[in-house]
Amino acid sequence: MAKLYFYYSAMNAGKTTTLLQSAYNYHERGMRTLVLTPRLDTRAGEGIVASRIGLKAKAIAFERDDDLLQIARDDIATRGELGCVLVDEAQFLSKSQVWQLSEIVDKLKTPVLAYGLRTDFRGELFEGSQYLLAWADNLVELKTICHTGKKATMVVRVDENGRAVTDGPQVEIGGNDRYVSVSRAEFKKVMAGEGRIEAQQPPLPLE
Structure with missing residues (x-):
């Protein structure tokens, strides 16, 4: 039975790597996937989903007012049966787009795997994450x-x-130079101005 999945985390937990691995698993079994990514995130290039470890795939870039259910229907009409829809940076979805993802599951009987952050830099839920959690x-x-x-x-x-940084727009695209994942206790500490956090350094090589 098709389901809507939400894989959530802080930054650098391997969300995009997991998405790409899931897409690979479907392809390995001869099943097509549709990968969606917000157009506003162009760090790897428009319509490209890329992980920190070097994996990448082509995707359809969408705007906040695009109908994701219609995109899926058009894809099926053009290219045939769809095994799964995967959504990167799902925190940037609108409420209506999360509903459309649920319609892909319920009407098209196609599983949807959405990957994203749960909260922003102020500890508040993103719109997309709020409704995916619900x-x-x-x-x-x-x-x-x-x-x-x-x-x-x-x-x-x-x-x-x-x-x-305690003020500013909720959405500001950036990587390790702008964002750091921390525990709740550390979040409280640094937001109160009681400490300094270094931007994350490149990982040590695997041995």
Whole structure:
């Protein structure tokens, strides 16, 4: 039975890597996938989903007012049966688009796997995440760790001096130079101005 899944985490937990692995698994079994990504995230190029470890795939870039159900219907009409829809950076979805994803599941009987952040740099829910948490059939937390060694559940936006940014627009595209994943306790500390966070460094090579 088709379901709507929401895989959520702080930054750098491997959400996009997991998405690309899921797409590969479908393709390996001879099933087509439709990968969707917000047009506003162009870090890897428009219509490209890319992970930090070098994996990437082509995707359809969408705007906040696009009808994702219609995009899926058009894809099926043009290219045939669809095995799965995968959505990267799902926190940027609108409420209506999350509903459209549920319609892909319920009307088209096609599973949807959405991957995204749960909260923004102020600790508040993104619109897309709010409604995915409310309407998804399955919620899956992808885990990563804070520099303190505890589980990271929050995201801090930092300035060039490593200080937490407490004001500004909710959406500001950036990577490790602008955002750091931290535990709730560390989030409270830095948001109160009681410390400095260094932007994350490139990972050590695997041995």
